[in-house]
Amino acid sequence: MRAATIYEHAGMLYVHSSSKTTVGLWILNAPVLSMDKTDVGEVGRAIRECLAASCENVPHPRLFTNLFDPVLALAGVKSAGGFLKTAKCVEVETSGEATVSLIPTRNEGIKSGLVPLPGKTVSVIGSDDELGSAAIEALATSE
Template sequence: MKAATIYERKGKLYVHSSSKTTAGVWVINPPILAVEKEDAGGVGRAVRECLAASREGVPHPKAFTNLFDPVLDLAGVKSFGTFVKLAKCVEAETSDDATVTLIPTRNEGVEDGFTPLPTKTETALGSDEALGSAAAAALAMSE
């Protein structure tokens, strides 16, 4: 499986790839992109680029500090707590590179992060615009 994450904060979207470590933990990895929410094609392209970079079996990090810093830098904030306060999140997954499943989440705050809402899942096939539109719909269902 390949995975990426989409965050919405203050009208801008931040998309990053995720890879599964040898210990079975998903961690953030490049690319880490900022996209205008209204650019459906750009959002779709960013999600596809991040999914394409997702891997399994990457080395497990020795420390988890600072892994999210590139997202914070793009958003212009100094802490995860500040970022999370105003953020929505959607998880993107694919196993065949053709169908992308978008899972809205509930923002549980800085301590608990984002909890998936699998009953509100969106699925996207086809164009980058269709994927970007499905991502927007999934973000609208996020809590």
């Protein structure tokens, strides 16, 4: 499986790849991209680029303190709490097939995190524009 995450914060989108460590945890990895949500083609291209960079069996980190820093740096935010306080999020998954699943989440705050809303999952097969449009719609259904 390949995975990525999309965040909407302060009118901008942030997309990053996720990879599975040797002990089975998913962590953020490059690339980390930002874009305006009005360019649906660019959103779709960014999602595909991040999915392509996703892999499994990456070394498990010894420290988890700075893993989210690339997103914070792009957003110009100093803390994960400040970013996540108002962020919307969609998890992205694919099994290497043409279908990409977009899973909206509910933001339950810094302590409880972002909880997937599987009943709102959207599956997409199509162009970058179609994937980008579906991602924007999935963000709109995130809570």
